Amino acid sequence: FDFENSKLLKDAKFNILFDLPISSSLPVPNVKNFKLNYANNNVNLNLNSDLGSNLSTDLTFTHDKLSSGQTVLVAKATLDLGKMALAPGYQFALHKHAGSMSYCLKTGLNKDSSFSIYNQVNDKVSVATNVNHSSNGTKLALAAAFKGACGSSNQFKIDDSGKFAVSHITPTSFGAKLTVSGEFSAFDLSAGAHKVGAGLKFDL
DSSP states (O other): OEEEESSSSTTEEEEEEEEOOSSSSSOOOEEEEEEEEEEOSSEEEEEEEOSSSEEEEEEEEEEEEETTEEEEEEEEEEEETTTTEEOTTOEEEEEEEETTEEEEEEEOSSSOEEEEEEEEOSSSEEEEEEEEEETTEEEEEEEEEEEOGGGOEEEEEEETTOEEEEEEEEEOTTSEEEEEEEEEETTOTTOSOOEEEEEEEEOO
16 A cells, blocks of 8 residues: 555655455554655655665755856765664765756765766757766766758767767658667777667657
């Protein structure tokens, strides 16, 4: 059973998942999960617990009066209440939107970070860059998407290891979309690990 209440607390919604055994003479609910969602114009909080040792939560804070753009702060964590310790699922993210540019910084606070920049250059071209840093080193990737004629589009992505991917999507006369793609090693074109493929997508 799923019991939901959105009137007990303003801007909040509670969900309680429970089993109700029918074999016993006095059925007692066996609560499996408790969820809480609190949301208003600036804050969105989700809480999820099995009422045992596990508690997960995520918090989103939005501020629209900083540098004429929008800043979104996201924090996620999983806690073991038995040990009162954060699990490896902890994540902190900061999103920033200003005009045609979007920025995103993420970290698990474990000597790792990921930074992305997205730029909608115009109504036909968008470009994105991503930098990932961890104990294994730093990786850089660049991607772009272009709108073509007759509803077609083209995408490409390349990273610092030389892996280059490209795809072309075009609508067909019989209602499907045809995708042709390939992945190549730009640093070793004579290698045999290149991939080429094609597919059809039907929107029913």
